[in-house]
Amino acid sequence: MRRKGSHMLQLNHIKKEYKTGDLVQKALDDVSLNLRDNEFVAILGPSGSGKTTLLNVIGGLDRYDSGDLIINGISTKKYTDRDWDSYRNHTIGFVFQSYNLIPHQTVLSNVELALTISGISGAERRNRATKALEQVGLGDQLHKHPSEMSGGQMQRVAIARALVNHPQVLLLDEPLGALDLRLRKDMQNELKNIQQRMGITFIYVTHDQEEALTMSDTIVVMNKGKIQQIGRPEDIYNEPKNAFVADFIGESNILNGVMVRDKVVKMYGREFPCVDGGFAPNEPVDVVIRPEDIDIVPVEQGQLVGTVTSVTFKGMQYDIIVDFRGFKWLI
Numbered sequence: 001m002r003r004k005g006s007h008m009l010q011l012n013h014i015k016k017e018y019k020t021g022d023l024v025q026k027a028l029d030d031v032s033l034n035l036r037d038n039e040f041v042a043i044l045g046p047s048g049s050g051k052t053t054l055l056n057v058i059g060g061l062d063r064y065d066s067g068d069l070i071i072n073g074i075s076t077k078k079y080t081d082r083d084w085d086s087y088r089n090h091t092i093g094f095v096f097q098s099y100n101l102i103p104h105q106t107v108l109s110n111v112e113l114a115l116t117i118s119g120i121s122g123a124e125r126r127n128r129a130t131k132a133l134e135q136v137g138l139g140d141q142l143h144k145h146p147s148e149m150s151g152g153q154m155q156r157v158a159i160a161r162a163l164v165n166h167p168q169v170l171l172l173d174e175p176l177g178a179l180d181l182r183l184r185k186d187m188q189n190e191l192k193n194i195q196q197r198m199g200i201t202f203i204y205v206t207h208d209q210e211e212a213l214t215m216s217d218t219i220v221v222m223n224k225g226k227i228q229q230i231g232r233p234e235d236i237y238n239e240p241k242n243a244f245v246a247d248f249i250g251e252s253n254i255l256n257g258v259m260v261r262d263k264v265v266k267m268y269g270r271e272f273p274c275v276d277g278g279f280a281p282n283e284p285v286d287v288v289i290r291p292e293d294i295d296i297v298p299v300e301q302g303q304l305v306g307t308v309t310s311v312t313f314k315g316m317q318y319d320i321i322v323d324f325r326g327f328k329w330l331i
């Protein structure tokens with residue numbers, strides 16, 4: 001019996017390279033990560049940052065070059081092919097952007113097939129497949145063919161197929177990427193609900209920061225094969241660890257400054273309060289200022305004085321560009 005909240009997957013210093021001719025691509029460059037039971041984790045990063053490679057290593061589809069992947073406390077360094085097969089069939093479920101359904105079979109048969117592969121047949125197979133489809137809201141669509149369904153419905157079938165073997169972890173690689181915005185939002189909520197209902201770990205790859213911020217308990221931000229930051233959505237947004245994370249998540253103004261002392265930063269010869277500490281006195285830093293944290297006030301009350309160069313209505317807010325000595329602030 002595993003303890004709730006214990007670490008079920010541990011990645012220690014995982015490296016993975018791809019060699020194409022003379023070119024060596026570091027797809028995963030010293031990645032360390034602990035994943036708990038019953039956690040919704042987003043792997044977030046731009047295209048080519050190593051997200052799919054990370055997911056495939058976690059899922060046993062790709063082998064790592066060095067480091068270790070520890071599953072439920074056991075190192076996979078000595079895993080045989082049979083161990084990997086068993087892990088992929090019993091511990092892990094996969095959902096990809098392309099649904100990979102068999103077109104000439106019904107929805108029910110598509111889900112049943114996953115159980116056939118695990119050696120389950122007869123009434124048990126039918127009952128479990130039906131239940132999995134009910135869980136994703138397709139209880140009344142069992143005998144349709146994939147061609148008779150919408151993209152959102154087909155993705156639900158793929159999710160049911162991945163869940164029918166009761167995996168401990170569901171791996172999802174940009175699963176909503178092919179859906180239109182409205183449907184994406186609905187499916188985001190639904191996936192989150194399924195995760196909470198089933199009480200299993202979801203590892204969800206996306207390049208969409210808003211999706212990551214709204215769905216996850218933990219976000220892992222990647223760039224160039226390296227983890228940039230791991231944290232709760234609020235921490236990632238409010239206290240990005242570096243300029244890459246600040247720039248990638250939300251809008252931000254990034255300026256050069258100097259840490260005068262803990263919680264005081266100096267820019268343009270003036271001191272401002274800030275949230276960080278632990279720097280050397282007068283250490284140069286990147287200062288990240290979110291647009292919504294800046295107030296526009298009458299000139300005589302302002303700390304910095306600039307010129308408004310554009311105002312754009314965005315529905316929820318106005319985006320105002322202010323030129324200050326050549327730097328374009330977004331406010």
Ligand code: ADP
Nearest residue numbers: 018020025027046047048049050051052053054
């Ligand atoms: P992401 O999913 O974040 O877009 P990937 O994990 O697919 O990124 O790729 C990470 C890096 O590894 C990229 O530079 C990509 O070109 C490279 N890469 C991925 N798969 C292969 C492969 N099979 N052969 C060669 N290079 C690959």
Ligand code: MG
Nearest residue numbers: 051052053173
């Ligand atoms: Mg990818």
